[in-house]
Amino acid sequence: xxxxxEQIVSLIARSxxxxxxxxxxxxxxxxxEAVALAPDFPVTLVKRGTLLLAMDRPRAALADLDRSLAxxxxxxxxxxxxxxxxxxxxxxxxxxxxxxxxxxxxxLLERVGRHGEAEARYRHAIELDAHGHxxxxxxxxxxxxxxxxxxxxxxxxxxxxxxxxDVLALFNRGNALQxxxxxxxxxxxxxxxxxxxxxxxxxSMEQAHCHLALGNWPSGWTLFESRWRTQQLQGGQLQxxxxxxxxxxxxxxxxxxxxxxxxxxxxxxxxxxxxxxxxIGQIVLRVPPSLGDxxxxxxxxxxxxxxxxxxxxxxxxDFHCPLMSLPLAFATIPQTVPQDFPYLHVPxxxxxxxxxxxxxxxKPRIALAWSGGQRRLNNPTRDxxxxxxxxxLDVIDAxxxxxxxxxxxxxxxxxxxxxxxxxxxxxxxxxxxxxAMLAQADLLISVDTAVAHLAGAMGKPVWLVLRKSSxxxxxxxxxxxxxxxxxxxxxxxxxxxxxxxxxTMKKLLGETIAFR
Numbered sequence: 001x002x003x004x005x006e007q008i009v010s011l012i013a014r015s016x017x018x019x020x021x022x023x024x025x026x027x028x029x030x031x032x033e034a035v036a037l038a039p040d041f042p043v044t045l046v047k048r049g050t051l052l053l054a055m056d057r058p059r060a061a062l063a064d065l066d067r068s069l070a071x072x073x074x075x076x077x078x079x080x081x082x083x084x085x086x087x088x089x090x091x092x093x094x095x096x097x098x099x100x101x102x103x104x105x106x107x108l109l110e111r112v113g114r115h116g117e118a119e120a121r122y123r124h125a126i127e128l129d130a131h132g133h134x135x136x137x138x139x140x141x142x143x144x145x146x147x148x149x150x151x152x153x154x155x156x157x158x159x160x161x162x163x164x165x166d167v168l169a170l171f172n173r174g175n176a177l178q179x180x181x182x183x184x185x186x187x188x189x190x191x192x193x194x195x196x197x198x199x200x201x202x203x204s205m206e207q208a209h210c211h212l213a214l215g216n217w218p219s220g221w222t223l224f225e226s227r228w229r230t231q232q233l234q235g236g237q238l239q240x241x242x243x244x245x246x247x248x249x250x251x252x253x254x255x256x257x258x259x260x261x262x263x264x265x266x267x268x269x270x271x272x273x274x275x276x277x278x279x280i281g282q283i284v285l286r287v288p289p290s291l292g293d294x295x296x297x298x299x300x301x302x303x304x305x306x307x308x309x310x311x312x313x314x315x316x317x318d319f320h321c322p323l324m325s326l327p328l329a330f331a332t333i334p335q336t337v338p339q340d341f342p343y344l345h346v347p348x349x350x351x352x353x354x355x356x357x358x359x360x361x362x363k364p365r366i367a368l369a370w371s372g373g374q375r376r377l378n379n380p381t382r383d384x385x386x387x388x389x390x391x392x393l394d395v396i397d398a399x400x401x402x403x404x405x406x407x408x409x410x411x412x413x414x415x416x417x418x419x420x421x422x423x424x425x426x427x428x429x430x431x432x433x434x435x436a437m438l439a440q441a442d443l444l445i446s447v448d449t450a451v452a453h454l455a456g457a458m459g460k461p462v463w464l465v466l467r468k469s470s471x472x473x474x475x476x477x478x479x480x481x482x483x484x485x486x487x488x489x490x491x492x493x494x495x496x497x498x499x500x501x502x503x504t505m506k507k508l509l510g511e512t513i514a515f516r
Contacts, residue, residue, distance in 0.1 A: 008034050012047055024055050035064075042068040046077055049084065058087035059104075085111065099125045103134040106142070115146055131162045140172060147381050147495045149179035149469070167197045174206060179469040179495075181476060183210040201229035212472035220472070221328040236260070238320055245319040247329035249279045256317035258286040259310060260324055263431070264372075264450035266291060267457055268473070268483060269323040270298065271338045272330060276321075277302050284308060284315045293432035294454075297347045334475075337482040341459040350436035357427060358440050364398040367441040368421065370411075371404065372449035381467045381496070382448050386411040388498040389445065393420050395509045401441060403434060403451055443512075445505065448474075456484030465501050468492040 001009070011034040018027035031048040038044060049064035065081040085108060092105035106121035119142060125135035140155030156173035159166050170193035177186035187210050194203045204226035211220035228237045238258055245255050255276060259266040266287060277283055283305045287295050292309055299305040308315055321329060330336075358365070371383035393400060400421040405428060407415065415421055428434050431454060438444060438455050445463045446452040448471060455462045464487055466474060474481055479489050490501035 004037060008037055008041065008044060011037075012044065015047065015051070019051065024051065027051060028055070040067065040070070042071055042077075046080070050080060053080065053084050053087065058084045058091060062088050097121075097124065097128075099129045099132050099135060102128065103138050106138055110142055110145070115142065118142055119146075133159060133163065133166070137168060137172070140169075140176070144172075144176060144179070149176040149495065152176045153180070165196055167193050167200070170196070171200070171203055171206075174203075178206065178210060181469055183214050183476065186210050201226045201234075202231070205230050209472045213476050215334050215475060217327070217333045218331070221325075221332070225325065225328065227324075233261075238314075238322070240314065240317070240320050242317055242320050244325065245276075245280070245321040245329060247279070247331070250281065250319065252281045253318040254282045254284060254316060255280045256284050256286060256315065256320040257326070258320065258322055259288055259291070260322045262450065263288065263291065264448070264453040266323050267344070267431075267450055267453035269326050270295070270457065271340070271343045272323075272326040273298065273305060274302055274340065274343065275330060275338060276326070277304050280304075280319070282306070284317060286310050286312075286315070290430045293347050293350065293430055294344055294435060297345050297432070298343070301345075334482045339485065341485065342457060344435065344454065344457040346436045346439050346458075347432050350432040351439060354433070354436035354440055358399075358437075361440075364396065364443070365401060365441040366392075366398045367401045367403050367438060367444045367446075367451075367455075369403045369444065369446040369449050369451045371406065371408075371447060372451075381469075384447055384465060384498050386414050388502055390414070390418065391502060391506060392445070392509060393418065395506050401437065403428065403437065403444075403446075452487070453484075456487045459486050462487040463505060464489050465498070465505075466491045468495050 011030050015027040015030040015034070018024075018030060028048070028051055031044060031051060034044045035041070035048060045064045045068035049061040049068065052058070052061035052064065062081065062084040065077060065084055068077055069081060089105065089108045089112065092101055092108065095101050097105070102121050102125035106118040106125070109115075109118035109121060119139065122135050122139035122142060125132060126139065129135065136155045136159045140152040143149070143152035143155065153173060153176040156169045156176060159169040160173070163169065170189050174186040174189035174193065177183075177189060187207060190203050190207050190210070194200060194207075197203070204223050208220050208223035208226065211217070211223060227233050238256075240256075242256070257273065257276065273283065273285060281304065283302075285295055285299065285305060285307045287307065287310060289309050289311060292307065295307045299307045368389060370386050370389055402415065402421050402423045402425065404411070404423075405425050407423075407425065415423055424437060428437070431450075434451060435454055435458060438451075438458060438460050441460065443461045443463065444452065444455040445465065446455070447465050452462055452464050462484065464474070466489055468491060470489075470491060473483060474489055477491065481487060481489065490504055492498065493500050
């Protein structure tokens with residue numbers, strides 16, 4: 001044990017002894033000293049947070065417990081944190097309420113999902129101080145979370161009226177404009193923010209999204225490289241001394257292509273593997289285990305491509321390229337997106353399994369996916385409730401197949417009531433299974449999920465149901481996308497309103513789907 005560790009352990013032991021003697025203030029001083037020596041050591045933070053909670057200082061306890069959970073969340077610490085949060089909320093709600101306490105209370109209300117009450121607290125803070133930054137920025141951010149970007153925009157504009165150089169307000173204003181599909185105006189707001197804070201990676205990343213949505217891909221792909229400097233992805237880049245490959249021909253080199261971010265991103269960019277294989281001697285493709293069988297099937301057609309799991313040791317390589325940087329390496333513009341479809345194929349063993357599982361074809365088969373993985377912050381606006389899709393069931397007589405791996409309690413109850421929808425999630429072990437199931441379907445109706453990318457990569461018909469402010473890859477308000485010719489887009493007209501795109505699909509469904 002190092003001298004520092006010994007000192008921290010001694011201070012913790014001393015604090016425990018002092019607590020047992022009823023000397024909480026002295027015990028806290030001991031823990032304060034331990035935290036000063038190692039500010040991010042979770043054990044010390046939990047000890048101090050627990051003591052602060054016992055001393056009826058829940059807000060200070062909450063700060064410590066939140067910090068302790070930045071690493072690996074532990075169930076007992078989560079329980080303590082929740083107790084501190086509720087106690088802090090009760091304390092703040094009982095206070096008379098100056099601007100800062102109003103905003104602090106609103107923040108905690110937001111954390112526990114009481115958004116209406118949080119909005120009221122922020123608005124009260126603004127009544128107390130119309131030029132208070134905390135109230136306006138808090139309200140704007142909450143309204144963005146509540147999918148009300150036009151109202152959020154007014155909040156950021158209010159700040160800029162009395163603080164025109166406020167970088168955070170300019171940046172958030174750009175985010176609100178982007179959510180309103182006003183990408184050119186968003187770029188102007190981001191440029192103003194960047195002029196006041198050069199090198200702010202999040203600004204560059206949002207500029208990339210706007211340029212890509214507008215079809216200005218040369219600028220977009222270059223700015224997209226700033227993702228590795230953002231708070232979300234900082235430290236997530238591959239730890240390698242090899243240079244990044246930028247598309248050059250290297251007949252004898254080994255190129256490592258590696259998956260990053262979401263599964264949908266990887267599935268979208270796998271189209272470039274065959275092109276890269278024409279420019280370099282050997283390729284090692286490193287992907288998540290769930291994509292392994294699909295990628296092995298692809299590599300079977302490409303003799304100089306080898307597939308490894310990202311769980312395995314880093315293989316030897318001379319160059320590397322993250323999959324999401326391949327459009328930059330190939331200088332892709334909308335007119336040059338690779339169009340060799342299908343570029344993903346079903347492994348034979350999976351195909352046989354699903355032919356047997358689904359049996360003889362006697363009706364059209366329509367697959368459904370209404371929500372994706374729950375990693376992203378924008379899931380509440382991207383995902384749709386199963387109830388919104390139910391009107392489609394009566395349009396044609398079809399076999400409806402649910403591809404949902406994660407099913408909420410509400411949706412599970414609906415599935416139990418609608419026998420027309422057959423749940424397939426128990427039998428979907430990986431994306432090779434999903435691909436084999438999709439191969440047996442006539443259509444996939446999906447929100448923006450990895451399953452939609454997979455079906456598009458297979459050349460299968462896809463109806464993609466999008467929120468109003470869809471991702472850059474779906475090109476603003478377009479109905480089609482150069483990424484997947486077999487995919488048609490159905491987009492909200494207003495934030496949160498799924499009925500219009502579903503109504504459009506209802507009109508087209510009977511005309512489009514014929515038994516094959």
